[in-house]
Amino acid sequence: MANQRQQVDQLKYALWLAIMQNKNEQIVQFFNSPKIEINVNVALTNQGITALHQAASNGNLNLVQFLVAIQKADIDQQDLLGRTSLHFACAIGNLAIVDYLIQSKASPNIQTIGGESPIMKAAQFHQSQLLSYLIQTHSDKINWNLVNKFGHNVLHIFRISCVNSLEKQNQIYSPINDVMVELMASITAEGQQTIQ
Known part of the structure; x- marks a missing residue:
């Protein structure tokens, strides 16, 4: 055996x-x-x-x-x-x-034990091109308002990861702002939650 x-x-x-x-x-x-x-x-x-x-x-x-x-x-x-x-x-x-x-x-909505969806993982690692693509092509399949165990949704996670990344690199990256606007529109379009 x-x-x-x-x-x-x-x-x-x-x-x-x-x-x-x-x-x-x-x-x-x-x-x-x-x-x-x-x-x-x-x-x-x-x-x-x-x-x-x-x-x-x-x-x-x-x-x-x-x-x-x-x-x-x-x-x-x-x-x-x-x-x-x-x-x-x-x-x-x-x-x-x-x-x-x-x-x-x-x-795209399965959450980890910490409450992270796959889309949150993309946000955590500031995969802006992927997020933008998902918004344009698969938005209807994604629950943009899921929150992790800290109460953060994908927009919050993306914003935090981008700020941390930019602070480390000491630079400004304008496409990040575009994705943040797209994320905000996707989240508010579902009408489940407002972003502050």
């Missing part, structure tokens, strides 16, 4: 390592091998990170597509902190993966 568990752990580590190194051919062979039986949704780390989480975090669109379309990975599976693959893709600002996941029915 212990030997079998050790083999499974070795397989999970080998898969995680292949994903980290973006070795897509090895990963496809791994999942297509009749000798290896491992669930695509199995946690590869003790934080609950799955193959799909890691592929999204790495920005590997081809692997994300393979895992979702071919392997039928659970698109909204959460890790131990409550993050989904969409949280990871939003944090790195990967527009192609975010768009693919949302088109594939990933929920």
Whole structure:
């Protein structure tokens, strides 16, 4: 029994390592091998990170597509902190993966244990281009008024992260103001809450 568990752990580590190194051919062979039986949704780390989480975090669109379309990975599976693959893709600002996941029915409104939605992750890492794109293309699917455990919505988080970033860099970045205006319009359009 212990030997079998050790083999499974070795397989999970080998898969995680292949994903980290973006070795897509090895990963496809791994999942297509009749000798290896491992669930695509199995946690590869003790934080609950799955193959799909890691592929999204790495920005590997081809692997994300393979895992979702071919392997039928659970698109909204959460890790131990409550993050989904969409949280990871939003944090790195990967527009192609975010768009693919949302088109594939990933929920942009799932919250982590801290109450952060994927869109809040984009705001936290001041992914202004991604936020602007989401406002223009997927606004109807996003609840812009969700708040985290501190009571902050996406606009508050974006404003705080941008101010902190600009203070560190000692510069002014005008596109940030444009996104803040767009966020304010999206939030007030839902009419659930006013921004102060």
